[in-house]
Amino acid sequence: xxxxxxxxxxxxxxxxxxxxxxxxxxxxxxxxxxxxxxxxxxxxxxxxxxxxxxxxxxxxxxxxxxxxxxxxxxxxxxxxxxxxxxxxxxxx
Numbered sequence: 001x002x003x004x005x006x007x008x009x010x011x012x013x014x015x016x017x018x019x020x021x022x023x024x025x026x027x028x029x030x031x032x033x034x035x036x037x038x039x040x041x042x043x044x045x046x047x048x049x050x051x052x053x054x055x056x057x058x059x060x061x062x063x064x065x066x067x068x069x070x071x072x073x074x075x076x077x078x079x080x081x082x083x084x085x086x087x088x089x090x091x092x
Contacts, residue, residue, distance in 0.1 A: 007034075019033075
């Protein structure tokens with residue numbers, strides 16, 4: 001991919017010196033390391049946003065289910081699964 005965009009940033013001289021030293025110790029150009037960091041950041045942000053959207057969808061579906069009368073109380077769920085655990089323990 002051609003690299004045509006320029007990114008300028010301000011940072012502390014100590015941070016720049018430490019970063020440049022670590023990039024050199026890793027035998028990698030600083031610009032390559034920065035591109036990788038940027039790609040990782042973009043990917044993490046995208047995954048977090050997709051996960052949030054997934055959870056929002058699940059919550060909305062649950063709320064719709066409750067409004068439609070298909071939901072169960074916590075006590076009902078606990079009782080049902082306590083019976084299932086007891087049944088499974090009896091079979092073991």
